[in-house]
Amino acid sequence: MSTARKSCRRPRRGAVLLLAMVFIVIFSALAVAVAGLSGANVQVASNQHRLNTALNAAHSGLECAKYLVTTAALGQTNTNCVTDAQADQAWAALCTHIQATALDGQTVASPTRFTDAGAGGDRLTLPAMDFGDGDCEFILRFSRYDSDPRVVCTQSFGAAGQVSRAVGMSMEITKDRGILEYAVASRGRTWLTGDTTINGDLFSAWNRAEVSPFNVTGDSSVVGTINTVLALDQIDAESYDMETLDVNDCPISIQGGPLGEDYEDRYYGPQDEIQGYHEGVNYGQPYNDLAGMDISHYNTDAYTADVTSIPSCPTASRVIEYFPHAAGDYSQPRDRGSTSFRRHVYEDQTFTDALLPVNRHALFRNCTFEGVLYVDCYKSNTNKSYTNNVRFENCTFDGVIVTDTPQSLNWKNNCLYFTGEAAFNNQSDVPEATILAPHFNVNLGNTNPQQSDSNVLTGAIVGGIVDVRGNAQIYGTIVSMCDTTRWTSGYVTNIGATLDDGGSETTELGDIGTIGITPQEDMMLPSGITSPIIIKPDPTTYSEGF
Numbered sequence: 001m002s003t004a005r006k007s008c009r010r011p012r013r014g015a016v017l018l019l020a021m022v023f024i025v026i027f028s029a030l031a032v033a034v035a036g037l038s039g040a041n042v043q044v045a046s047n048q049h050r051l052n053t054a055l056n057a058a059h060s061g062l063e064c065a066k067y068l069v070t071t072a073a074l075g076q077t078n079t080n081c082v083t084d085a086q087a088d089q090a091w092a093a094l095c096t097h098i099q100a101t102a103l104d105g106q107t108v109a110s111p112t113r114f115t116d117a118g119a120g121g122d123r124l125t126l127p128a129m130d131f132g133d134g135d136c137e138f139i140l141r142f143s144r145y146d147s148d149p150r151v152v153c154t155q156s157f158g159a160a161g162q163v164s165r166a167v168g169m170s171m172e173i174t175k176d177r178g179i180l181e182y183a184v185a186s187r188g189r190t191w192l193t194g195d196t197t198i199n200g201d202l203f204s205a206w207n208r209a210e211v212s213p214f215n216v217t218g219d220s221s222v223v224g225t226i227n228t229v230l231a232l233d234q235i236d237a238e239s240y241d242m243e244t245l246d247v248n249d250c251p252i253s254i255q256g257g258p259l260g261e262d263y264e265d266r267y268y269g270p271q272d273e274i275q276g277y278h279e280g281v282n283y284g285q286p287y288n289d290l291a292g293m294d295i296s297h298y299n300t301d302a303y304t305a306d307v308t309s310i311p312s313c314p315t316a317s318r319v320i321e322y323f324p325h326a327a328g329d330y331s332q333p334r335d336r337g338s339t340s341f342r343r344h345v346y347e348d349q350t351f352t353d354a355l356l357p358v359n360r361h362a363l364f365r366n367c368t369f370e371g372v373l374y375v376d377c378y379k380s381n382t383n384k385s386y387t388n389n390v391r392f393e394n395c396t397f398d399g400v401i402v403t404d405t406p407q408s409l410n411w412k413n414n415c416l417y418f419t420g421e422a423a424f425n426n427q428s429d430v431p432e433a434t435i436l437a438p439h440f441n442v443n444l445g446n447t448n449p450q451q452s453d454s455n456v457l458t459g460a461i462v463g464g465i466v467d468v469r470g471n472a473q474i475y476g477t478i479v480s481m482c483d484t485t486r487w488t489s490g491y492v493t494n495i496g497a498t499l500d501d502g503g504s505e506t507t508e509l510g511d512i513g514t515i516g517i518t519p520q521e522d523m524m525l526p527s528g529i530t531s532p533i534i535i536k537p538d539p540t541t542y543s544e545g546f
Contacts, residue, residue, distance in 0.1 A: 050163040055544075057131035057158030058167040061138035064103060064129075065154045069171055069535035072097035077175055078299055080432055080527040087149040087173045090533050094142070094152070095124050104129040114143065121145035128159075136160045150174070152535055170541035176532045177525040179290045180460070180477050183224065183517045186493045187293055188465070188484030189213050192220040192276065194496030199518040203227045205287045208485055209234040212242060212273040220496060221277035231284040242281050244269035251280070291531030292462065293481050298405045298438040300374075300528040307355040307374050310362075313344040319363065323389055323412055330391075339412045341389050352399075361389045368396040371428050375403040375437070377414055382406060387413035394420035399428035400459075402528065403437040409464040409482045411441035411491065416463070418445050424457045433459040433526040438481055445469035460526055469497040471513035476520050 074090040077083075082090070099108045106127040114123045126140040136159065143153040155168040179185050183200035189211065190204055201224040206213035212235075213228045228242070232249060235242060244267055246252050253265040268275050291297055319331075322340050326332035333340070341361040349364075353371035356362055358378060378386035387410060388403075395418075406414055416437055422445070426434055434457045435442055442463030457474045464482035468474070484491040497512050525531055 050160040051165065053132070053136055053160035054158040054163045054165040055167070057136050057138040057160065058156045058165045059158070060131055061129075061140045061156030061158060062154065062167055062169060065140055065142070065156065065169075065171075066537055068098050068101060068103075069094065069152070069154075069537070071101075072535070074173075074533040074535065076530050076532050078302070078527060078530045080175070080430075080524040082150055082173055082175055082533055084149050086533060090173045090535070091122070091144050091149070091152070094535065098124060098126070098142070116143075119145055119147060121147075131158065134160075154537075166545060168541075168543050169537055169539070171535045171537045174534060174536050175525055176291050176534045177521070177523075179292050179479065180519060180523060180525060181521045182227075182477055183519045184478045184480075184493065184495065185290060185293065186480040187482055188480060188491055188493060189215070190480075190493045190495065191215045192222070192495050193217045194219060194512060195514040196220040196496035197516045198222045198224060198495075199516065200224045201227060201519075203285070203290075205229050205293065205483075206485060208488065209238055211488055212240050214242065214274055216274040216276040216278065218268070218275040223277075223279065225280050225282055226274065226278050227282045227285045229285055229287045235283070239271070240273050241269060241271045242273050243278075244272055291525065292460075292479050292529045294483075295405060295407055295438055295481070297481075297530045298528060299530065300402050300405055300436060300438075302527065303372055303374050303402045304355060304376075307353045307372055309355045309357055310346070310351065310360070312360070313346060317345045319343050319345055321363065321391065323391075323415065323417065339384070339389075341384075343391070356388060356390065358388060359385050361387075363391050363393065364395050365393045366395065367392075369399050369401070371399045372430065373397075373399065373401045375401065375416070375440075377404045377406055379405055380407055382408060382410040382413055384413050389413055389415040389417070391417045391419060392422065394422070396423040396425070397434070398425055400426055400430040400433050401435045401437065402430075402433075403440050406439045409439045409441070409484075409491070411465060414439065414464075415441040415443065417441075417443045424455075426458055430526060431459060432476075432524040433462070434476065435461045435463065436526055436528055437463045439464040442466045443469075444472070459520075459523065462526075462529075465491050465493060467494040468515055468517075469494075469513070470515075472515050474515075474517045476523065478517060 072094050074093050077086055095111050102108065103126065106129060108126055111122045111124045114121060121144050124142045128137040128139050131138055138156055138158045141155045150173040152171045152173065153168065154171055155166060157164060157166045182203045183198045184190055185203045187205045189206050190202060202222060204213040207229050209230050213230060214226055216222065243251055251259040252267045253259045254267050259266055263277060263279050320340055321330040321343055322333040322338040324334040324338050326334050343363040344360045345363045346367055347365040350368040350370065351373060355374045355376060358376050375388050375390060377388050389412065401416065416435065424434060440463050444467065455471045455473055457472060459476045460479060461474065461476060462479045462481060466478050466480045480493040496515050
């Protein structure tokens with residue numbers, strides 16, 4: 001029996017060893033698989049790193065392209081858009097600038113002709129430039145197609161070893177119109193009062209810290225920022241504040257803590273010159289001689305090419321009026337500082353592409369203007385006989401008003417004064433402007449008691465000093481281009497009106513109304529304003545992997 005038992009047990013010997021060997025094989029296979037997977041992950045991570053490095057290299061090239069186009073001097077233009085000839089000159093200047101800059105010490109060859117899908121043009125390619133360590137680099141390429149001479153196509157090819165990525169962006173050869181980013185841009189002080197809403201940013205180059213560049217009453221609002229060239233420490237030394245700040249120079253809320261994103265909770269202190277809603281004050285902003293802010297930028301002579309001189313009116317049809325005038329009575333002076341004008345009177349007439357000669361000091365009643373109305377004056381002589389103080393009463397403007405360019409401000413003698421129910425509906429070939437009147441006193445009022453389509457003004461409104469009263473919706477930028485820093489107290493850009501706001505021409509209840517201003521930064525800058533030609537990157541055209 002014992003022998004039989006031993007015989008039965010003998011076949012089970014080695015089973016444990018067999019199982020152990022099976023497990024060893026399985027775990028070995030798993031180890032090999034894990035090792036292989038780990039190696040694959042390392043390779044994937046390495047590939048992804050190279051892809052990211054290549055993309056970063058391509059982005060670096062694109063940033064270099066932006067640097068090159070923004071540092072190139074491309075000339076200037078007085079027209080509202082860049083011509084084909086000017087675009088050709090700008091492209092040539094860009095290529096010369098890139099070659100002279102010699103990024104990374106590289107020599108850049110001259111532009112070459114190319115053809116892509118049947119479309120031809122010129123192309124400038126920069127040699128490969130190192131990006132970081134190792135085998136990373138980028139190649140930058142500028143192309144301009146014959147079919148679209150005002151667009152520069154920029155492509156950047158980044159490489160990391162055998163991996164490459166490409167990015168691109170279109171850039172427009174255009175006229176610098178940076179001033180149109182603001183709702184109101186002024187060389188002097190600006191007051192907002194009454195039912196006024198600014199849907200954009202404000203800018204002032206007023207640099208006399210003893211007087212605030214802005215005054216905003218509590219019934220007005222700025223849905224944007226307020227920008228001044230004055231530094232905060234300059235204002236801190238004065239008796240006023242523009243806004244109340246804490247010890248860290250941050251605005252505070254009505255609860256006393258830091259102001260959050262809800263600007264409605266802003267605390268307004270008794271010394272604040274800005275009492276109305278706004279989204280922040282930016283101090284110490286650079287003034288880079290914005291196009292349109294100096295008389296040297298203006299030459300409106302081209303507007304006289306196709307206009308016809310308005311005849312004189314009979315002596316019997318002339319009247320004496322004063323400016324500024326007594327409340328409700330143009331025939332009486334407001335004070336001893338008022339000036340009298342013998343006005344030529346024109347009633348119930350339509351003028352198309354017309355020129356008003358000097359010394360007419362016209363009064364237009366119930367007239368309609370189509371095309372261009374050019375108001376003439378002498379550029380260098382502000383004697384009353386060589387100027388034009390013009391009053392428009394109940395007139396309709398289906399075109400644009402343009403003036404000559406007096407070299408200094410004479411607010412009484414060179415003036416555009418709008419009274420009654422002015423109606424604006426510019427249908428001319430100059431849609432980018434309503435009024436182009438450098439160094440004129442532009443006193444814009446619309447006493448139509450109801451907001452309507454006739455209260456809408458489109459395009460830039462330029463004057464030496466611009467005041468807006470009554471009811472108006474303005475889609476464009478107001479530019480008060482006269483440097484008023486030599487006059488401490490007067491010559492303020494007034495937007496809105498109350499009977500006691502101190503504005504020089506606010507005298508009647510009809511001067512009070514609702515005003516809204518919304519800038520149109522994509523609009524063209526009017527012809528007659530000289531500004532630099534620039535190449536402007538268009539972020540909306542960014543692409544990868546073309």
